[in-house]
Amino acid sequence: MNLLVIEDEVDLLESITEFLISENFSVESVTTFDEAEEKIELYEYDCVIVDINLPGGSGLDIIRKLKEKKQDAGVIIISAKDSLEDKLTGLDIGADDYLTKPFHLSELNARVKSIIRRRGFQGDNEKVFNELTILYNSRKVLVNGKKVEFTRKEYDLLLYFLMNKEKVLSKETICEHLWGDDMSLSADSLDFIYTHIKNLRKKLIDKGCRDYIKTVYGIGYKFSE
Structure with a gap:
């Protein structure tokens, strides 16, 4: 699962990022409004964690831009202001939750x-x-009631496929979602995506699962009956 954290307090940003990575999330982070705007223009996320007061603009406007793009990301506002008006505005424009600083990282998780x-x-x-x-x-996968052992990335890949059934996913999209945009920009080749899909497919089939992962030649992959 790919998360974006938008927070201008560097120490807090680093703490949130490190904790969520330890919880098996793929996490990208930015500190300014302009950086956040660029990220949501280029990439999609499962959840965006955003502070309201940012250098260069308001986190509320980032939420509005997400909704204008019709991205299906969940949104959590984090703010030092325990303001009822901010909470109501944030929830009204599409945020899912509001967390007042200071908070426990386990609660955010x-x-x-x-x-x-x-x-x-x-x-x-x-x-x-x-x-x-x-x-x-528990991050467990069962085929006909029998547990299948996956690596972290194989599990995340399967979950991503299941949450996007019948959608064609390009290798670039899969890479960005599971490894973040840095990997997609720096990797010389995306052949490692094929390796992960091959391993995922084999483990499922070996346990008696039908092969739902279809190759769409020249484009990517689709999870489909």
Whole structure:
């Protein structure tokens, strides 16, 4: 799951980023309004964590831009201001949650996971697709009730496919979503994406799962019956 953290307090930004990475999220971070605007123009995220007061503009305008682009990212506002007006405005324009500083990183983590469950799992911990089951909280995958062992990236890749069933995903999109934009810009080749998909497909098939990962030649991949 790919997250964007927008926060101008560098120490807090680093703490949030390090903690969420330790929780197996792919995390990008910026400190200014202009940087945030550029990120959401170029990339898509599962959840955006945004401070209201930013150098160069308001985090509320970042949320408005996200909604104008019809991005399906969850949004959590973090702010030192415990202002009812800010909360109401943020929620009214499309934010999912509002967290007042200071807060425990574990609480932020729980709220991020809750938003992703609501958006991708309809609020449940469990997502079932035919013989395939994903248990989100424990990061377990079952095929016909039998556990399949995946690496972190293989699991994230499967989850990304399931949350985007029937959509054609380019290798560039997959790379940006799972590894962040730095990898997509610096990698000489995206052949490593094929390797991860090959390994994911083999592990599923070996456990008796049908092959749902379809290659769309010249474009990318699609998870489909």
